[in-house]
Amino acid sequence: MRMNSSRPRKMLIHFLTYQMKEKILSSALKQKSLKVNDVFEIRSDLSRVTMDRQWELGKRLEIFKSLGISAQLKFPAFFRVMYNNKMYNIRDISEADELLEVVKAGQIIPSSLCCDICLPGTRKAIRKDQPICCYDCVPCSDGEMSNQTDMDSCIACPEDQWSNQKKDACIPRTIEFLSYDDPFGVTLVSISIFFSVITAAVLVIFLKHRDSAIVRANNRDLTYILLVSLMLSFLCSMLFIGRPRKVTCLLRQVAFGIIFAVAVSSVLAKTTTVVIAFNATKPGSSLRRWVGSRVSYSLILLCTLWEVIICTVWLIHWPPFPDIDTKSESGKMILLCNEGSVAAFYCVVGYVGLLALLSFLVAFKVRKLPDSFNEARNISFSMLVFCSVWVSFIPAYLSTKGRYMVAVEIFAVLASSAGLLGCIFIPKCYIILLRPELNTKEQLIKKDHHQN
Numbered sequence: 001m002r003m004n005s006s007r008p009r010k011m012l013i014h015f016l017t018y019q020m021k022e023k024i025l026s027s028a029l030k031q032k033s034l035k036v037n038d039v040f041e042i043r044s045d046l047s048r049v050t051m052d053r054q055w056e057l058g059k060r061l062e063i064f065k066s067l068g069i070s071a072q073l074k075f076p077a078f079f080r081v082m083y084n085n086k087m088y089n090i091r092d093i094s095e096a097d098e099l100l101e102v103v104k105a106g107q108i109i110p111s112s113l114c115c116d117i118c119l120p121g122t123r124k125a126i127r128k129d130q131p132i133c134c135y136d137c138v139p140c141s142d143g144e145m146s147n148q149t150d151m152d153s154c155i156a157c158p159e160d161q162w163s164n165q166k167k168d169a170c171i172p173r174t175i176e177f178l179s180y181d182d183p184f185g186v187t188l189v190s191i192s193i194f195f196s197v198i199t200a201a202v203l204v205i206f207l208k209h210r211d212s213a214i215v216r217a218n219n220r221d222l223t224y225i226l227l228v229s230l231m232l233s234f235l236c237s238m239l240f241i242g243r244p245r246k247v248t249c250l251l252r253q254v255a256f257g258i259i260f261a262v263a264v265s266s267v268l269a270k271t272t273t274v275v276i277a278f279n280a281t282k283p284g285s286s287l288r289r290w291v292g293s294r295v296s297y298s299l300i301l302l303c304t305l306w307e308v309i310i311c312t313v314w315l316i317h318w319p320p321f322p323d324i325d326t327k328s329e330s331g332k333m334i335l336l337c338n339e340g341s342v343a344a345f346y347c348v349v350g351y352v353g354l355l356a357l358l359s360f361l362v363a364f365k366v367r368k369l370p371d372s373f374n375e376a377r378n379i380s381f382s383m384l385v386f387c388s389v390w391v392s393f394i395p396a397y398l399s400t401k402g403r404y405m406v407a408v409e410i411f412a413v414l415a416s417s418a419g420l421l422g423c424i425f426i427p428k429c430y431i432i433l434l435r436p437e438l439n440t441k442e443q444l445i446k447k448d449h450h451q452n
Contacts, residue, residue, distance in 0.1 A: 063100060118150045121167035140167040142330055159324070162331045173326065173333035178241050178403040185241050188410050195418055196234040202425050203227040209432050212439050218375050218428070222270050222296055227425070229263035233417045237410045249320040249337035254311045256413060257348040258304065263420065264352060264386070265303035268359040269296040271379055274366050307351055314344035328401040336406065349390065356386045375424070382423030389416040 118124050118137035123146055125138040140146055144154035145163045157163055157170035164171050178185050206215055206223055215223065236259055239252035273296055318341035325334040339345045360383035367376045393412040400408050431438050 118146075120147050120149065120151075122146060123151050123154045145170055159326055160333055173331055175335060176329075176332050176403060177243055177335040178406050180242055184407060188407065188414070189238060189241060191414055192234050192237045192410075195414065195421065196231050199227055199231040199234060199421055202421070202429060203231070205429060205432060209439070212432065214428055214431055214439050219270055219273055219296065222266050222273070222300075225300065226263060226266040226270075226420075229259055229266060230417050230421050232259045233263060233413060237413045240406050240410050240413075244322040244335050244337045246322060249322055250315065252337070253320060253339065253345060253348060254315065257307050257311055257352060260352045260413075260416075261304045261307035261355065262300065263417075264355040264359060265300045267379055267383065267420070267424075268303065268355060268362065269299045271359060271362040271366060271376060272296070272299060274376055275362065303355055307348065310344070310347050310351060314341060314348070317341070318344055325402055332402075334402040336403070349393075353387065353390050356383055356390070359383050360387060378424050378427060382420045385419035385423060386416045389419065 118135075122137040122139050124135040127134045127136060140154035140163065143163055144156050145167050146154045147168050154167070160173055161170040162173045163169070178188075180186065180189060203224065206220065206227065209215055210220055233256070236252070236255045239248050239255060242248065276295065318339075320337050320340045323336055323338035325336055326332075328334055360380060363376050363379040363383060367380050389412055393408065396408050397405060397412075
């Protein structure tokens with residue numbers, strides 16, 4: 001039988017092991033054991049030896065095919081033969097000749113000359129200190145698969161897929177995020193709506209009793225601003241729930257930062273007003289010209305403006321965007337919002353924390369002043385709760401992954417807002433609704449006189 005000479009020659013072009021030749025030459029040149037002029041002659045000899053070996057292997061490959069045996073070219077420099085439901089990797093001419101003799105004689109190949117077929121879901125692992133044709137079948141790792149027999153390596157699944165139990169196919173990952181249908185998400189939404197309704201009810205009570213002594217004594221305009229910002233803070237937590245989208249990813253942290261900046265700066269303005277009002281009563285005090293609501297509004301505007309600047313820089317340079325997390329949980333794809341810049345996120349949270357700390361220090365300093373209905377004391381306690389929540393938030397946020405990171409931030413928003421609402425306004429609502437006899441100007445003057 002005459003072999004087609006063009007086919008083996010094409011095969012030889014693919015079989016040339018250039019990396020091996022170049023490695024030998026590069027090593028010799030670095031050690032200065034060869035001259036540059038000798039490189040071309042050595043490279044020519046290596047190519048001739050390699051081509052001669054590949055020519056002999058190519059001839060034997062054609063012989064296997066002429067006998068009706070499945071044979072397939074593989075790299076580098078070997079071919080694979082399937083005979084008697086077993087796979088053989090032929091790398092040397094002697095191996096090919098030995099196998100040809102067995103095939104021509106119709107004998108059963110001894111088990112010592114081959115290995116069992118590696119089924120789909122496994123890969124070949126060469127045995128240490130044994131011939132290269134001897135290998136074990138190793139199961140593919142999680143996230144990898146092999147869908148053919150005797151594969152040298154497993155194939156990694158695409159990012160949105162995961163290997164099945166048999167590791168012979170990739171299947172879509174389970175999509176997961178904090179949704180409104182999730183029991184945890186429903187609980188957080190219910191808490192958010194509950195506290196927002198409570199805040200709205202408190203606002204209605206204060207509007208209805210806006211001319212009463214307790215409302216007027218505690219700067220009712222600042223009280224209204226604080227209540228509205230608290231109500232919005234409860235509602236903005238709902239932006240963190242649901243499938244992450246571009247709009248919600250852009251809005252949720254910005255809305256949280258600005259609303260909380262307004263709320264905390266309102267508390268700071270209330271305590272600052274107490275300090276100015278008390279010191280302005282002293283003879284010859286220069287603070288009298290600062291008494292009034294203009295200072296309070298300016299302080300709120302200034303404190304909020306810095307947060308707006310931080311958020312604007314964040315959105316322009318590192319805007320948040322929808323992203324996926326395939327590392328936290330095996331077989332799951334968690335949808336989340338990538339904040340774009342972790343530093344920008346902590347700047348927003350840190351600025352709110354700075355305002356809260358400043359409010360706490362001012363309120364704590366004036367807690368013993370003759371403040372009507374002890375609002376400074378209430379503010380001190382509320383800021384202590386607020387700061388405690390957000391200090392606890394940082395390690396909890398860093399130690400969680402996936403959708404639970406979102407739940408931790410929602411809990412921090414709800415807990416800190418509820419702390420402000422409860423500590424500042426529950427005592428006032430108690431007096432307005434249950435002890436109206438204390439909500440009079442005479443009682444207020446009597447209390448201040450007693451404290452003095």
